[in-house]
Amino acid sequence: MFGIVAVLFLIAAWFATLVRGRTPQGLHDMIAAYIRYQSWVWAYVFLITDRFPPFTGAPAAYVLDVMIDPPERQSRWSVGFRLLLPIPVLAIEALLENILHTVAFFGWFTGLVLGRLPAGFRSFGVFGIAYRAKTFGYLMLLTGTYPALDFPKPG
Numbered sequence: 001m002f003g004i005v006a007v008l009f010l011i012a013a014w015f016a017t018l019v020r021g022r023t024p025q026g027l028h029d030m031i032a033a034y035i036r037y038q039s040w041v042w043a044y045v046f047l048i049t050d051r052f053p054p055f056t057g058a059p060a061a062y063v064l065d066v067m068i069d070p071p072e073r074q075s076r077w078s079v080g081f082r083l084l085l086p087i088p089v090l091a092i093e094a095l096l097e098n099i100l101h102t103v104a105f106f107g108w109f110t111g112l113v114l115g116r117l118p119a120g121f122r123s124f125g126v127f128g129i130a131y132r133a134k135t136f137g138y139l140m141l142l143t144g145t146y147p148a149l150d151f152p153k154p155g
Helices: 002-020 025-045 076-080 087-114 119-139
Strands: none
Touching (some): 002 076
């Protein structure tokens, strides 16, 4: 249900951003809450955390947080073609998602033996979820910054 509402807000945000060059604050906040909540659910499902996510989408309400900047000015051309521009990053995100499924599958068995998820599995899971949040943040007009494939440095 939250996803359906988010899509309706996205349609409104697309028209508003196309006209104004900036996503209205209320629409931005709703879409940001959806992206944040979606990331929390993925963190729980893919064993990154064992804490069930609250249904708020409020910043800093969960062990894994997604930092989302306030609305920014965006190119109207970029907004107009926003359904086509992210095709390459959506393909990368789909590949990462498939790998994340595999990592979670083997991580579950490893977790049964070790009693915890290995750090490398967890790091890749956080990376995959972060890339997904960046990709959908771009697609859903939260940012005009094209998602980069930057793996965090250990430490």
